[in-house]
Amino acid sequence: xxxxxxxxxxxxxxPYEKGNEIYIFTHTYFDGTPxxxxxxxxxxxxxxxxxxxxxxxxxxxxxxxxxxxSPVIRSLAKIYGASWDNExxxxxxxxxxxxxxxxxxxxxxxxxxxxxxSLGPQ
Numbered sequence: 001x002x003x004x005x006x007x008x009x010x011x012x013x014x015p016y017e018k019g020n021e022i023y024i025f026t027h028t029y030f031d032g033t034p035x036x037x038x039x040x041x042x043x044x045x046x047x048x049x050x051x052x053x054x055x056x057x058x059x060x061x062x063x064x065x066x067x068x069x070s071p072v073i074r075s076l077a078k079i080y081g082a083s084w085d086n087e088x089x090x091x092x093x094x095x096x097x098x099x100x101x102x103x104x105x106x107x108x109x110x111x112x113x114x115x116x117x118s119l120g121p122q
Contacts, residue, residue: 013106015039024049026110030058030117037109039102048094049105051113056089062119069122076119080112091116 014025024037035055041047056066063069070086077084082093093109 023052024106026106026113028110028113030054030062033058035113035117037106042094045096046094047097047102047105048092049102049109050085050090050092051109055091055113055117058117059089059119062117062121064121069119072119072122073116076116077112080108080115082109082112 012027015022016025017023020040022039024039025034026036028035033054035058036052037049038052039047039049059066059069059073063073066073066089067086070084073084073091077091080093081095082091084091091109091112093105093112095105
């Protein structure tokens with residue numbers, strides 16, 4: 001039973017390396033397009049997990065203009081400890097690896113993506 005559970009849990013996220021970064025396939029889709037995450041170490045203390053360009057495109061479409069929606073996006077992101085890059089349309093979570101695990105960061109960012117990605121025109 002434990003082996004079966006482990007196999008199923010392993011399908012939730014699939015990391016793969018690309019250059020100096022690690023991409024995390026999240027199995028989250030908006031309108032058939034995957035929203036994946038990018039993980040990288042900022043320095044010896046901090047790491048960052050951010051959304052990819054597909055999420056930026058989705059936000060441009062679903063909100064009509066993410067720059068107008070940025071106050072709402074920022075307030076929702078804050079609930080999950082995430083931040084919003086208004087220039088690039090990216091959600092990201094910057095964290096100390098000794099204060100939050102990568103798994104916790106991924107789950108928080110995925111929750112933020114689910115809530116913020118359901119916004120309509122602002």
